[in-house]
Amino acid sequence: MKHVHYTDIEEKEVHMEGVKDTTIRWLISKDDNSPNFAMRMFTMGPGGHTPYHKHDWEHEVFVVEGEGKFVTEKGEEPLKAGDVLLVPPNDMHQFKNGPTGTMKFLCLVPNDSY
Amino acid sequence: MKHVHYTDIEEKEVHMEGVKDTTIRWLISKDDNSPNFAMRMFTMGPGGHTPYHKHDWEHEVFVVEGEGKFVTEKGEEPLKAGDVLLVPPNDMHQFKNGPTGTMKFLCLVPNDSY
Numbered sequence: 644m645k646h647v648h649y650t651d652i653e654e655k656e657v658h659m660e661g662v663k664d665t666t667i668r669w670l671i672s673k674d675d676n677s678p679n680f681a682m683r684m685f686t687m688g689p690g691g692h693t694p695y696h697k698h699d700w701e702h703e704v705f706v707v708e709g710e711g712k713f714v715t716e717k718g719e720e721p722l723k724a725g726d727v728l729l730v731p732p733n734d735m736h737q738f739k740n741g742p743t744g745t746m747k748f749l750c751l752v753p754n755d756s757y
Numbered sequence: 758m759k760h761v762h763y764t765d766i767e768e769k770e771v772h773m774e775g776v777k778d779t780t781i782r783w784l785i786s787k788d789d790n791s792p793n794f795a796m797r798m799f800t801m802g803p804g805g806h807t808p809y810h811k812h813d814w815e816h817e818v819f820v821v822e823g824e825g826k827f828v829t830e831k832g833e834e835p836l837k838a839g840d841v842l843l844v845p846p847n848d849m850h851q852f853k854n855g856p857t858g859t860m861k862f863l864c865l866v867p868n869d870s871y
Contacts, residue, residue: 645843646827646834649819652841670841671817677843679867680794682817703785703796705763705863707821713760720760727766727784729759729791749819751865753793 645675649684657685661694664740673754680754686747687711687740695737700756702736704728709746712739722746759789763798771799775808778854787868794868800861801825801854809851814870816850818842823860826853836860 652668664687671682684707685693695714710723714737722738730736740746766782778801785796798821799807809828824837828851836852844850854860 644829644845644848645841647841648837649839649841670819671843675843676845677817678815678846680817680865682819682841682865701792703791703794703865705784705796705819705821707819715758723762725763727759727761727763727796729785729789731758731790732792734758749863751794751796751817 645671652684654686657693659694661696662692664688664691665693670749672757677754680751681757682749682751684747684749685738686745687738688745689740689743691746692739693737695735697733697735698756699732700753701732702728702730703751704730704738705749707747707749709740709744711741711746713737714739759785766798768800771807773808775810776806778802778805779807784863786871791868794865795871796863796865798861798863799852800859801852802859803854803857805860806853807851809849811847811849812870813846814867815846816842816844817865818844819863821861821863823854823858825855825860827851828853 706726713722820840827836
């Protein structure tokens with residue numbers, strides 16, 4: 644059993660090509676003996692973004708706070724608190740914060756992806 | 758790719774022994790071709806609760822809104838927005854809302870549990 648507030652979990656800068664002003668908190672992972680999947684929280688500062696990329700595992704996303712854009716091969720879509728996303732394996736995707744404020748979103752991935 | 762706001766997803770009453778004033782939204786599931794796990798949102802009205810029970814799959818939980826109690830074999834713990842829970846398989850657990858307000862939490866489960 645694990646029960647914490649997300650702010651109690653260490654916030655680490657994401658160092659990866661194509662990333663700007665983004666941190667990650669591993670809320671639940673194999674380190675907690677999660678049987679199947681991991682829950683992470685990403686926080687993006689003003690103008691922050693994740694890479695425009697793809698990989699062979701899915702994302703299940705819930706936007707907790709803020710507003711920005713979600714980018715796919717079809718272009719940009721508005722993204723806001725309460726939005727839900729399933730990004731299938733091998734689909735190009737990017738999360739972009741707006742020019743002001745903070746965006747926070749949960750992004751869950753299967754254990755075999757990390 | 759699925760991109761919706763959670764309020765666009767049908768909210769259904771949960772009919773199960775031990776449940777009071779609780780609804781479920783299946784945000785992401787096998788119906789969306791999720792490869793591994795499902796994301797649901799539960800909403801509890803004032804005094805609402807889930808059953809005190811256990812099962813052989815895990816829950817990964819994030820509390821989006823409200824405050825209440827989380828019950829285990831060790832007793833009751835305060836539960837509030839931003840709390841993160843890993844409920845391992847076969848651990849007794851219950852979610853209880855307080856006497857006023859609404860509690861909303863995400864609860865993710867592996868696909869082979871439903």
